[in-house]
Amino acid sequence: MKMINTRSVWRPDKDEVVVEHGAVATAHPIAAQVGVDVLKSGGNAVDAAIATGFCLNVIEPWNSSVAGHGQMIVHMAGEGRSVAVDYGHRAPRAATADMFRVIGQTVQGNGIYEVEDRANAIGHRSVGVPGVTAGMCRAHELFGTLPLERLLEPAVHYAREGFEADPHTCLTIARNMPKLVRYGEAARVFLPDGYPPPPGAKVVQRDLADTLERIGREGKDALHRGEIAAAIDEEMRRHGGVLGAQDLADYEAQVLDPVRTSYRGHKLLGSPAxxxxxxxxxxxxxxxxxxxxxxxxxxxxxxxxxxxxxxxxxxxxxxxxxxxxxxxxxxxxxxxxxxxxxxxxxxxxxxxxxxxxxxxxxxxxxxxxxxxxxxxxDPQARPECTIPTSPPSESDCTTHFSVSDRDRHMVACTQTAVAQFGSGVVVPGTGVLLSNGMTVFNPMPGSANSIAGFKRGLNNMTPLLVLRDGRPFLTVGAPGGRRIMCRIANVISNVVDFGMGMQEAITAPSVDAAERETFVDHRIDTETVEALAHMGHNVEVVPEPFTGGGFSRPRGVMIDPDTGLLRAGVQPIGPDEARGY
The missing domain is CATH 1.10.246.130 (Gamma-glutamyltranspeptidase, large (L) subunit, C-terminal domain)
Known part of the structure; x- marks a missing residue:
């Protein structure tokens, strides 16, 4: 029988990490090694997640920030305790439903309202109340075993001494030049010679190193009160922002009971936010x-x-x-x-x-x-009337990391700057990049996701933990905007329904149904694509971009039910890497 193939397809893959003691799956080799080093030195999964997260604020600044937002799901195996730490977006108290002038829908026709001067997406008025530092410090208070200052040492080092820019870093900075050059401090930090760094050049953030050192010593208050909060407040006042010092002081990360569902006998845990x-x-x-x-x-x-x-x-x-x-x-x-x-x-x-x-x-x-x-x-009484919701943005401007340790504690943590390089505003003297949290709200009044003071905005973050027979089994999440949700459901189904390992489940081709079209991975064969179209799906074949993330970029760790070993996997395209020991 002749084998006929009508199309050459790029099918990248990465090795699955299989280890005994601890594993970290994240966006960058440096961050993965930082997490593993913490585990080796006696820290638990939460310690490793905190060190990894702050390190990513330095080496992946377009996707996360000490002034970003996030969610963490934790399962402490020894205690049988699970919590969700929510440190998501909040609107400043001075924000109002009509604070932005809506001029229509976006030119892409995706139904998201366009605001005059993109003021809800770029610049000082786009800045919401940040949560990452508060959330990480709250997780440390609950479960940390190593000193916070020790956990921030790697982030301080890479901020002060710099890290080598890989091609992905150079390309991302270049792609965001129009935003960075609008604000002098951002350009000074990321375009020090007026241009993106070439591969191999050092990206140095000395002011951020000082801020991270202060967070290590003082915890949440280092950012939310005192000199740094005053500097943020002054920057906002000078440039028409609505975030104020009192918003920073009032912000608290929420510790919540996870939402729980089941899937074929497995318990799934996520954030109720x-x-x-x-x-x-x-x-x-x-x-x-x-x-x-x-x-x-x-x-x-x-x-x-x-x-x-x-x-x-x-x-x-x-x-x-x-x-x-x-x-x-x-x-x-x-x-x-x-x-x-x-x-x-x-x-x-x-x-x-x-x-x-x-x-x-x-x-x-x-x-x-x-x-x-x-x-x-629903057990709640039906309201007399409801108001519609609205979607958040779709861009890939988020990071995720999954961790498990020798005691099989597990963490799934997703953090975001909301858009790449957030608002584009870096506060002078602090190195703090402010995220554009206001863009996750509907700028039109009258929807469930419209702006209100200190309200949480709807987002796409989907960090999940899976328990099997009451014991930790899998931690997974991804960056990738609206395409996160289908991809994470797909990965879990790949493991539970089809018996795949972590890397295979992540590498497998995917589909997405968040929009009008059905987006199909370009690796899926032509006959299957045609069959889906014949069923009535509006199929659009999507190639995987060089930087990855066409269908989001999952990162996960699972415990092999037969051997008890940890198996970790990441998106095969881009710098994502899992490591363990």
């Missing part, structure tokens, strides 16, 4: 009604069922999900297994029912016309 976790978990809830183990992985039937389940979950996201402190959210209803089974019964195994030729994106179509009614399955 307004984030991507809810959508990924609902997708898996719906998929549980289908026996995927008896369907070929990557077949048209498999991908069709996954896309349909995800589309129903996104319909609810775009209709109902927002900050529950500012409006009712039927979280228990959305994650009800009975509700999921009802939705699953409506899915046709051969025909795509939720795709048509409409111009509106789903967040527009479902904003005021819900597809389902999860309130019927």
């Amino acid at each position: 307004p984030a991507g976790t809810i959508t990924a978990l609902q997708t898996l809830n719906i998929l549980e009604s289908f026996d995927l183990r008896h369907i070929a992985h990557g077949s048209p039937e498999h991908l069709h069922l996954f896309v349909e389940a995800a589309r129903h979950a996104f319909a609810d996201r775009y209709s109902f999900v927002g900050d529950p402190d500012f409006g009712p959210v039927p979280l228990d209803g959305i994650l009800s297994s009975k509700y999921a089974r009802e939705i699953a019964r409506s899915i046709d195994r051969e025909v795509a029912k939720l795709e048509d030729e409409r111009e509106a994106q789903p967040w527009v179509a479902y904003a005021d016309s819900p597809l389902h009614d999860p309130w019927r399955f």
